[in-house]
Amino acid sequence: xxxxxxxxxxxxxxxxxxxxxxxxxxxxxxxxxxxxxxxxxxxxxxxxxxxxxxxxxxxxxxxxxxxxxxxxxxxxxxxxxxxxxxxxxxxxxxxxxxxxxxxxxxxxxxxxxxxxxxxxxxxxxxxxxxxxxxxxxxxxxxxxxxxxxxxxxxxxxxxxxxxxxxxxxxxxxxxxxxxxxxxxxxxxxxxxxxxxxxxxxxxxxxxxxxxxxxxxxxxxxxxxxxxxxxxxxxxxxxxxxxxxxxxxxxxxxxxxxxxxxxxxxxxxxxxxxxxxxxxxxxxxxxxxxxxxxxxxxxxxxxxxxxxxxxxxxxxxxxxxxxxxxxxxxxxxxxxxxxxxxxxxxxxxxxxxxxxxxxxxxxxxxxxxxxxxxxxxxxxxxxxxxxxxxxxx
Amino acid sequence: xxxxxxxxxxxxxxxxxxxxxxxxxxxxxxxxxxxxxxxxxxxxxxxxxxxxxxxxxxxxxxxxxxxxxxxxxxxxxxxxxxxxxxxxxxxxxxxxxxxxxxxxxxxxxxxxxxxxxxxxxxxxxxxxxxxxxxxxxxxxxxxxxxxxxxxxxxxxxxxxxxxxxxxxxxxxxxxxxxxxxxxxxxxxxxxxxxxxxxxxxxxxxxxxxxxxxxxxxxxxxxxxxxxxxxxxxxxxxxxxxxxxxxxxxxxxxxxxxxxxxxxxxxxxxxxxxxxxxxxxxxxxxxxxxxxxxxxxxxxxxxxxxxxxxxxxxxxxxxxxxxxxxxxxxxxxxxxxxxxxxxxxxxxxx
Numbered sequence: 014x015x016x017x018x019x020x021x022x023x024x025x026x027x028x029x030x031x032x033x034x035x036x037x038x039x040x041x042x043x044x045x046x047x048x049x050x051x052x053x054x055x056x057x058x059x060x061x062x063x064x065x066x067x068x069x070x071x072x073x074x075x076x077x078x079x080x081x082x083x084x085x086x087x088x089x090x091x092x093x094x095x096x097x098x099x100x101x102x103x104x105x106x107x108x109x110x111x112x113x114x115x116x117x118x119x120x121x122x123x124x125x126x127x128x129x130x131x132x133x134x135x136x137x138x139x140x141x142x143x144x145x146x147x148x149x150x151x152x153x154x155x156x157x158x159x160x161x162x163x164x165x166x167x168x169x170x171x172x173x174x175x176x177x178x179x180x181x182x183x184x185x186x187x188x189x190x191x192x193x194x195x196x197x198x199x200x201x202x203x204x205x206x207x208x209x210x211x212x213x214x215x216x217x218x219x220x221x222x223x224x225x226x227x228x229x230x231x232x233x234x235x236x237x238x239x240x241x242x243x244x245x246x247x248x249x250x251x252x253x254x255x256x257x258x259x260x261x262x263x264x265x266x267x268x269x270x271x272x273x274x275x276x277x278x279x280x281x282x283x284x285x286x287x288x289x290x291x292x293x294x295x296x297x298x299x300x301x302x303x304x305x306x307x308x309x310x311x312x313x314x315x316x317x318x319x320x321x322x323x324x325x326x327x328x329x330x331x332x333x334x335x336x337x338x339x340x341x342x343x344x345x346x347x348x349x350x351x352x353x354x355x356x357x358x359x360x361x362x363x364x365x366x367x368x369x370x371x372x373x374x375x376x377x378x379x380x381x382x383x384x385x386x387x388x389x390x391x392x393x394x395x396x397x398x399x400x401x402x403x404x405x
Numbered sequence: 406x407x408x409x410x411x412x413x414x415x416x417x418x419x420x421x422x423x424x425x426x427x428x429x430x431x432x433x434x435x436x437x438x439x440x441x442x443x444x445x446x447x448x449x450x451x452x453x454x455x456x457x458x459x460x461x462x463x464x465x466x467x468x469x470x471x472x473x474x475x476x477x478x479x480x481x482x483x484x485x486x487x488x489x490x491x492x493x494x495x496x497x498x499x500x501x502x503x504x505x506x507x508x509x510x511x512x513x514x515x516x517x518x519x520x521x522x523x524x525x526x527x528x529x530x531x532x533x534x535x536x537x538x539x540x541x542x543x544x545x546x547x548x549x550x551x552x553x554x555x556x557x558x559x560x561x562x563x564x565x566x567x568x569x570x571x572x573x574x575x576x577x578x579x580x581x582x583x584x585x586x587x588x589x590x591x592x593x594x595x596x597x598x599x600x601x602x603x604x605x606x607x608x609x610x611x612x613x614x615x616x617x618x619x620x621x622x623x624x625x626x627x628x629x630x631x632x633x634x635x636x637x638x639x640x641x642x643x644x645x646x647x648x649x650x651x652x653x654x655x656x657x658x659x660x661x662x663x664x665x666x667x668x669x670x671x672x673x674x675x676x677x678x679x680x681x682x683x684x685x686x687x688x689x690x691x692x693x694x695x696x697x698x699x700x701x702x703x704x705x706x707x708x709x710x711x712x713x714x715x716x717x718x719x720x721x722x723x724x725x726x727x728x729x730x731x732x733x734x735x736x737x738x739x740x741x742x743x744x745x746x747x748x749x750x751x752x753x754x
Contacts, residue, residue, distance in 0.1 A: 144589070170586065272598050273673075274472075274605030275725055310441035311605060312468045313723040319460060341608055342467050 059235070062220040065211035068230055073100050075230050082209035083188030084304055091209050095230050112206045115233040118181035120165055126185055126210060127153055128372040129228045132241055138232075140179045141165040149366040171196050177203055183231070185210050216282050218291070218377030219246055225375055241375070248378040249291075252385060256293040260389045263295040267314075267321040267348060270328035270339060276314040277306035285326065288377070292384035297321060315342065323388060324348040325401075327356045329365075333404055354404035355387050369400045412691045421689060425704035429477075432711040436473040437465060443721035471612050472605040472714065475671070479604060480678060480710025482619040482668045484702045485626050486661040487679030488686070492633045492695070493657050494567045497743055500680035501665035503567065504658070505549045505574035510669040511600065512577045513545025514538055518596045519584040538599070539611065539670045546666030549573065550658065557654045563640055601727035602673040604714055615671050622664035623703065629656050630695035637693055676729050677736025678713070682706045684743050709735060 059068040069076040077093040094106050098113045120141035121127060127150055130136055136152060145157045145164040156162045163179060166172045173196075176184065183206045186197060200207050212224035222245050229238025266289050268279055279285050280303035281296065289296040297317050301307065318324075324346070330336055333354060337344045348354065357380075360368035373380055383401040386393040413421075438449050442464065452465045486501040494503065501507060517537055552573065557566050585593055607615065632653040635643040640650050668675065686701040687693060710732075717731040 272595060273603035275598065275603070275727075308725055309723055310718060310725040312440055312464060312718075313442045315468070316442050316460065316464065340606065342463070345463065 059226055059230075059239075060223060062217060063212075063215055063223040063226075064220060065214055066224060066227060068226060073097060077208075077227065077230060079209045079211055081214070082211040084214065086188070093206075093208055097233070109201070112183055112208065112231070114182075114231055116182040116231050118179065118183075119231075120176060120179060120181045120184045122165075122167065122184070122186040123210065123213070124148055124366065124371050125212065125374045126228075128375045129225045130232075131372075132225065132375055133228055133232055133234050133237055135228075135232050135234075137161075140181050141176065143167040143171075146364045147366045149360060149362055149368040149371045154362075154366075171200070173199060173203065176200060176205065180205065182206065183208055187211065187213055212374060216284050216287060218284060218288050218381065219249055221284065222246075222375050222377050245376065245378060249381055252378055252381050253291045256291070256385045256389060256392065259392045260293045262389070263293060264322035264388050265320065266294045266296050266388070267318040267324045267346070268296070268326050270330065270336070271311050271314065271343075274311040276309045276311055278309050278314065279306055280304075288381060288384060289325075289388075292381055292388055294323070294384065294388045311340070311342075315346070318346055318348070321346065321348045322351075323353045323355065325355050325357070325384070325387070327354060327404065329358060330354075330356055330404060331358065336404075352403075352405060355398075355401045356404050357383075357400050359398060359400055359402035373400055418690065418697060422700060422704065425701065425708065429704050429708045429711070432708050432715070433473055433477060436476065436711050436715055437469045439715050439718065439720040440464070440469050441718045441720065441723050441725055468605065471607060471609065473711065474612060475604045475607055475615065476710045476714040477707040478616055478619045479668050479672050479675060480682070480706040480708070480713075481703050482622055482664040482706075483675060483679040484682035484686075484706025484709075485622060485699065486664040487681075488683035488695075488698060488702050489626065489629075489633065489657050489661050490679075491683055492636055493654065494563060495636075495639075496567065497684070498680065498740070499567070500677075501661060501668075502574070502674065502676075502679070504553050504570040504661065505577060506546045506553075506662055506665045507669050507674045508574045508577040508581070509545040509547075509549030510542040510666060511545070511581055511674060513541035513543070514599055514673075515581045515584045515596060516545075517541040518599065519581075519588040519592050536611075542670035543666060546662060546669060549577070550662035550666065553662075554655055554658055557658060558651055563654075598727075599673050600729070602675040602729040602732070604672055604728060607671055611671055615667055618663055618667035622660050622667075625656065625660040625663070626699055629653070629660060630699050632656065633695040672728075674729070675732055677733045677740070678706065678710060681736035681739035682709055684739050685709070 059070060060066050065080045065082065067078045067080070069078075074094050074096045077095060079091040079093070081087060081089050082091060092110055094102075094111045095114045096102060096111050098115070102108060102111055116135075117138055118140045119130070119138050120143075121130070121139060122143040124142070124144060124147050127136070127139065127142070127148065130139060131150060131152070136150075137156070139153065139156070139162055141163045142148065142153075142157070143165055144167065145162065148154050148157065153162065157164075163175055164172075165175055165179075184200055185208050187210050188197075197207050210224065210227070212221050215221040215224070223242055225238045225242050226235070229235040268285060268289075269276065278298050278301070281299040281301040282303070286296045286299050290299065298307075327336065328339075330339075333344075333349065333352065336349065336354070343349060357369040357373075358367055369380070379399050382393070382396070383398050386396040386398065387401060437453065438444070438446055444461065444464065448461055449465060452461045456462065483501050487499070490499040490501060490503050491497055493499075496503075553566070553570060556569055560566055560569075585596065588596070632643075632648060635646060635648040636650075636653060638646075643653075644650050665679070682705050683698065683702055686698050686705050689705075690697050690701055692698060713728060713731045713735055717726045717728045719726060
């Protein structure tokens with residue numbers, strides 16, 4: 014019985030376990046947010062709210078900087094020079110960082126970018142997408158069905174040969190982590206420009222919408238992008254002020270759904286937490302801060318949420334029975350008993366595309382109005398929810 | 406190799422048993438007191454023995470008590486099946502997962518979470534954490550068990566079966582990797598979290614099913630202790646003293662499948678307990694007699710799992726660690742010890 018046959022698999026399991034524990038410890042200890050110095054906003058800069066983006070206008074070109082484009086990135090800046098087609102490269106610029114604009118063909122790795130591109134009337138420049146199953150926009154779905162837009166795969170699974178055949182002006186990606194940089198370099202090696210988009214890391218709804226200006230610069234439609242953004246800011250602020258003025262109550266809000274006995278909680282410095290605050294709600298974890306979702310035990314969330322008034326963004330749930338299937342104990346929560354359950358899946362396709370993630374990125378004021386109308390039904394009588402629906 | 410009844414006297418064995426039972430009982434109670442939400446000890450005591458108001462009672466009776474019972478049962482089930490596999494395969498590194506039962510269960514779950522969901526998503530997701538996963542996991546484990554039984558009824562050499570089991574297990578993992586590769590981030594996350602193991606999500610019906618399955622496994626284990634002792638001498642020798650080796654294998658494999666299959670179905674692939682606990686039992690009792698080791702493994706398995714659960718709840722913090730990380734970190738020192746002390750240890754093994 015001296016022959017030991019399995020040590021390699023045992024050791025690899027040890028390693029996996031250690032690594033996952035270290036990662037989790039690291040994640041749970043992350044109290045810092047990516048607070049960067051955005052204090053000095055100079056006049057030549059176009060961006061006011063977005064933390065991860067800056068655009069500097071020059072005579073013949075603009076300089077776009079995307080900061081910390083993936084979760085956990087620190088002090089990483091990606092610089093791009095947008096040069097008008099036909100003009101000469103500005104001196105002293107690495108030609109690898111030059112993107113010629115206006116774009117005539119783009120591949121997007123996230124469906125959130127569809128909304129912004131379509132808003133500028135440039136939907137027909139989209140030649141390839143990652144996750145075509147998850148598109149909501151009927152026009153874009155039609156183009157996919159006609160074969161005008163190809164599915165390019167994702168991450169390490171990217172169909173590089175297809176990308177070469179499409180040969181777009183730009184591949185717009187969003188970073189899951191630095192490890193994904195490998196396939197990014199591969200596309201770059203093929204001579205195709207790649208740009209990181211970090212809109213999904215913005216923690217302020219308006220800051221996220223401000224990324225339309227990036228597309229404005231890419232399509233040479235800066236004014237149009239600016240006016241869309243300013244209209245959005247005005248409407249958002251108007252709703253926020255209206256809600257704050259006309260409501261006294263700050264109902265408590267629970268978010269999400271547990272997986273097994275772990276509940277991944279959105280931190281207080283997240284997009285959705287800010288939205289709830291602006292909609293006159295009191296998010297239960299508004300005082301937490303983390304760059305990632307935090308793993309809480311079901312027990313502790315249950316205790317905290319016992320008297321919560323509303324329960325929003327409940328996974329992909331469409332009926333209250335689905336919640337009781339996930340965990341029967343959740344049906345004891347006050348918000349469940351009162352059926353104050355609302356989910357952001359009012360506009361979805363049968364395959365799982367959700368307009369909340371698509372056009373919602375550019376229209377935070379509608380999301381805000383939805384949430385405000387849910388939390389304070391008396392101030393928006395008769396309002397019909399757009400992205401949200403009540404779960405019965 | 407010989408069977409060695411413990412080097413300890415029978416009185417000493419019973420003394421250690423009573424210590425283990427006491428610590429098991431204390432750890433069970435401690436698991437009720439320590440959870441991720443910190444509760445006043447006096448309140449918990451009151452809730453347990455004279456009832457309390459709504460919240461506290463819910464926490465104790467709906468969260469912590471089922472979880473503690475699950476921990477106990479899971480610890481016992483995995484440790485016993487580990488002990489059996491180590492004896493049958495005559496390999497100190499064998500565990501419940503060596504036969505591919507765990508990977509079979511993983512395949513079933515991967516089909517539900519990654520495979521089907523990618524086409525039917527997101528409606529299928531509503532079945533998460535419930536009977537769909539359990540049924541799939543059981544079906545996967547059962548299918549592998551059927552294959553193993555089929556092989557073991559035909560092939561004589563136990564090492565061949567071990568190798569086939571490992572190959573089967575790797576083949577299944579490869580299928581799961583393919584499914585992972587083609588699945589979306591959120592589904593991948595759901596699957597990965599399943600593989601981290603969890604104790605606290607069983608409904609009362611599921612807990613009853615788990616307790617009955619593991620109880621059946623325990624009874625079968627006690628019944629098979631003579632066979633296991635005979636197998637320690639090697640299959641040829643065991644056959645020569647009148648043991649029907651193939652029959653013994655079928656009994657023991659079925660027992661392990663019931664134990665490891667149901668635990669994995671309800672709690673995910675909980676690692677290392679099955680390998681480590683039998684060794685702890687052998688070291689404590691300095692014995693390879695299954696009549697001594699089986700009860701010892703039962704008591705120790707329950708205790709180690711309760712300790713793991715308490716640690717994974719990070720008492721008072723509100724947050725949790727994945728169960729598998731904790732069980733592995735407890736199991737690793739034991740496995741290292743066994744590898745380093747292999748020569749000395751083989752005296753009692």
